[in-house]
Amino acid sequence: MISTDLKDIPKKVLAIGAHPDDVEFNSYGTLAKWAIAGSEITIAVMTDGSKGSWDPTEDIENLIKTRKIEARQAAELINADIYFCDYVDGELEFKSETVKKVAELIRQFKPELIVTHDPFKKYRLHPDHRNCGQIVLDAVVAARDPHFLKELNIKHHRPDKILLFEPEEIDHLETVDEVLDLKVKALLKHKSQYVTTMDITDSSDSNQIRRFENWIFQFAHSAGELIERPAECFKLIDKI
Numbered sequence: 001m002i003s004t005d006l007k008d009i010p011k012k013v014l015a016i017g018a019h020p021d022d023v024e025f026n027s028y029g030t031l032a033k034w035a036i037a038g039s040e041i042t043i044a045v046m047t048d049g050s051k052g053s054w055d056p057t058e059d060i061e062n063l064i065k066t067r068k069i070e071a072r073q074a075a076e077l078i079n080a081d082i083y084f085c086d087y088v089d090g091e092l093e094f095k096s097e098t099v100k101k102v103a104e105l106i107r108q109f110k111p112e113l114i115v116t117h118d119p120f121k122k123y124r125l126h127p128d129h130r131n132c133g134q135i136v137l138d139a140v141v142a143a144r145d146p147h148f149l150k151e152l153n154i155k156h157h158r159p160d161k162i163l164l165f166e167p168e169e170i171d172h173l174e175t176v177d178e179v180l181d182l183k184v185k186a187l188l189k190h191k192s193q194y195v196t197t198m199d200i201t202d203s204s205d206s207n208q209i210r211r212f213e214n215w216i217f218q219f220a221h222s223a224g225e226l227i228e229r230p231a232e233c234f235k236l237i238d239k240i
């Protein structure tokens with residue numbers, strides 16, 4: 001059974017991605033739609049994006065700065081706040097200190113709904129994606145119950161729902177008809193990732209930009225094939 005579009009749009013959303021463009025690739029359309037409808041959106045980026053280059057001579061400090069600027073620009077398009085956790089890219093570990101950090105964020109931001117990676121996706125190669133999903137799910141448990149993390153001195157907070165992107169099992173679709181252009185625009189803010197993730201080798205070549213745009217549109221149309229509308233797909237956890 002696959003559900004489509006949450007009946008009640010969440011007022012506060014916290015989207016947590018391992019890298020500066022993960023949330024944009026997998027859930028930006030949904031976030032944009034909700035932001036337009038009045039949701040307050042915060043995007044948290046777990047790592048510094050410092051492995052996001054195929055150039056062996058890359059200035060890593062500069063890359064980290066650039067990726068933060070790009071992520072901020074993408075977030076600004078939907079008036080989302082952005083928070084950087086600054087763990088080293090590729091080295092995000094599933095450990096109690098990191099779970100505590102994310103639980104603290106959840107208690108501070110008090111989201112009704114959390115969006116993040118599905119840690120149970122089979123054959124998911126990137127360890128940061130797996131670990132990010134696992135950290136966030138454990139953090140939700142620690143954030144929601146009053147006897148966890150008393151040392152934080154922040155009142156516990158129980159989100160209503162979690163949406164996992166790149167899901168092992170799809171059971172929820174969010175339609176993104178009206179916001180696909182905005183999603184492309186947000187992704188194109190990540191100029192430092194043109195070569196590695198968007199197959200754009202020349203940003204002045206409009207054909208390459210159009211090819212990427214078509215790819216995002218096709219991806220959304222195939223995700224929503226069942227309902228014959230462009231969509232983003234998720235695993236919905238709604239009993240937290």
Ligand SMILES: [Zn+2]
Pocket residue numbers: 018019022126129
């Ligand atoms: Zn990533």
